Amino acid sequence: MKDKIQKIVVVGGGTAGWMSAALLKRVLGEQVSIELVESDAIGIVGVGEATIPPIQLVNKVLGLDEAEFLRETKATIKLAIRFENWRVNGESYYHTFGAPGRSQAFCHFHHYWVRARQAGDTSNLWDYDLNYICAEAGRFAKLKVDDPVWEMQYAYHFDASLYGQYLRRYSEKLGVNRTEGLIEQVSVNAENGHVESLTLKNGKEVAGDFFVDCSGTRGLLIQQHLGTGYEDWGHWLPCDRAMAVPSERFEKTVPFTRSIAHPAGWQWRIPLQHRNGNGLVYSSRHYSDDEAADILLNNLDSEAIAEPKIIPFRTGRARKQWNRNVVAIGLSSGFLEPLESTSIHLIQSAIVRLITLFPHAGVTRELTDEYNRQSQYEFEYIRDFIILHYYLNERGDSQFWRDVANMDVPERITEKIQLFRANGTLTKDNLDIFLESSWLQVMLGQGVMPEDYHPLADVLSAEQLRDKLAKTRETKLQPVPQIPSHDEFLEAFCKTD
Ligand SMILES: Cc1cc2nc3c(=O)[nH]c(=O)nc-3n(C[C@H](O)[C@H](O)[C@H](O)COP(=O)(O)OP(=O)(O)OC[C@H]3O[C@@H](n4cnc5c(N)ncnc54)[C@H](O)[C@@H]3O)c2cc1C
Numbered sequence: 072m073k074d075k076i077q078k079i080v081v082v083g084g085g086t087a088g089w090m091s092a093a094l095l096k097r098v099l100g101e102q103v104s105i106e107l108v109e110s111d112a113i114g115i116v117g118v119g120e121a122t123i124p125p126i127q128l129v130n131k132v133l134g135l136d137e138a139e140f141l142r143e144t145k146a147t148i149k150l151a152i153r154f155e156n157w158r159v160n161g162e163s164y165y166h167t168f169g170a171p172g173r174s175q176a177f178c179h180f181h182h183y184w185v186r187a188r189q190a191g192d193t194s195n196l197w198d199y200d201l202n203y204i205c206a207e208a209g210r211f212a213k214l215k216v217d218d219p220v221w222e223m224q225y226a227y228h229f230d231a232s233l234y235g236q237y238l239r240r241y242s243e244k245l246g247v248n249r250t251e252g253l254i255e256q257v258s259v260n261a262e263n264g265h266v267e268s269l270t271l272k273n274g275k276e277v278a279g280d281f282f283v284d285c286s287g288t289r290g291l292l293i294q295q296h297l298g299t300g301y302e303d304w305g306h307w308l309p310c311d312r313a314m315a316v317p318s319e320r321f322e323k324t325v326p327f328t329r330s331i332a333h334p335a336g337w338q339w340r341i342p343l344q345h346r347n348g349n350g351l352v353y354s355s356r357h358y359s360d361d362e363a364a365d366i367l368l369n370n371l372d373s374e375a376i377a378e379p380k381i382i383p384f385r386t387g388r389a390r391k392q393w394n395r396n397v398v399a400i401g402l403s404s405g406f407l408e409p410l411e412s413t414s415i416h417l418i419q420s421a422i423v424r425l426i427t428l429f430p431h432a433g434v435t436r437e438l439t440d441e442y443n444r445q446s447q448y449e450f451e452y453i454r455d456f457i458i459l460h461y462y463l464n465e466r467g468d469s470q471f472w473r474d475v476a477n478m479d480v481p482e483r484i485t486e487k488i489q490l491f492r493a494n495g496t497l498t499k500d501n502l503d504i505f506l507e508s509s510w511l512q513v514m515l516g517q518g519v520m521p522e523d524y525h526p527l528a529d530v531l532s533a534e535q536l537r538d539k540l541a542k543t544r545e546t547k548l549q550p551v552p553q554i555p556s557h558d559e560f561l562e563a564f565c566k567t568d
Contacts, residue, residue, distance in 0.1 A: 083285030084109025087401020089238035121412035144229035164516030168224035169202030178527035315350035452503035463517030495521035
């Protein structure tokens, strides 16, 4: 009989630590006690402001009130990311959380559009997507719809520090114990290599049966004590630094993230209720920190309100995200640049996976292997999707963009591009968090146009096809006049009386 897991220790109080503590306690309840250790001397990364729609599931499981959540974290709505200058300078496209047209069994809407286009139609695929229409118009509402064609999938932009504090208050109310102190020693069982306890600088000992390592990029347990090893993906994703700076609130908040390509990296602009989040992700081989600061500070919508902060990173993942009785969650488990806002989602997904495979009766090889298999694929699919944006650029205006356009990429990516280019086919694996519509938008946005389409799109006559497209556009536009501006929505929804 293996040892029963009764006490979980979470190491770290950043986004990963508090999300883990909150969700584990909420779901596992009295079955476990949870102690979270964090050190004021080290602090948190404190960036990470854009999310993707599954974050709503976290809020649901935690039972959070959405209006309170928006108020407490100064959040805004995110319908999409607008990629500017990514294919060529001066052009932009959206990756929305919506989908164009109306889904049809066996034949995605874009096949009809490709057929019409080949016959001379000049409409834009995004004109059939309500998320795009509302993002462009700066509008948002939580639509109550009977027809899924009007569903607007959305996520949030929020202040990462406020989010952490909010989850901390939530977790402590549920009974999570917080201990402040610098971990100086880690005791490991000599026989099985499991972590047994942590010793803090003040001499306090924190023992546990299971440890969740949320200690950030240092990977205090998973790397420094268990020596798990790290798979480096810098040859595919050469950016290795970020510079972040907040700026004053811009007059109007748009319901999307902006991602603006520059000669050796890209910049994010994220609107929050009280300020803007900005940052530049860049390759230190191509930009010095001074050059990066010039680019970032000269490309803000509003006045900077703090000094820029440099955050070096190494793209890749821990070789095993669960090793012995330690699961690494957050930056300790690996890092993928925030181009598609996936890190907070990876935290969420790791916690859900841990709960699903929870070792109530003790850690087994089967559980850890399955956990590590799923985590590996999930990371790799996101990595591939991010690579796609770089690889398909046609900028050619700097060594950086020429290098990434000419690199050897994982075969899975070239296969996906070839399939899509040949006849618009899109495939999806279960562990790929991106839907077909995501791959579709980025491939089209980056200039891959299918040469052919699915034969089912030929079932309609030319007139029926024209009619179908016109009606779909009309239907999508129908609710728009009643949808308030994003700022009007926020003001009304977040009101407290
Ligand atoms: C530039 C940048 C932009 C990003 N943007 C996004 C985004 O838009 N969307 C998104 O989803 N994600 C984004 N991310 C990722 C997101 O910021 C992270 O996933 C998130 O902050 C998780 O951090 P963490 O909790 O793992 O680590 P950290 O925030 O680094 O926290 C580490 C914790 O460990 C504790 N600790 C470490 N060592 C010790 C010790 N010895 N003793 C005691 N305590 C210790 C620290 O005190 C701290 O509490 C971004 C990341 C970067 C770098």
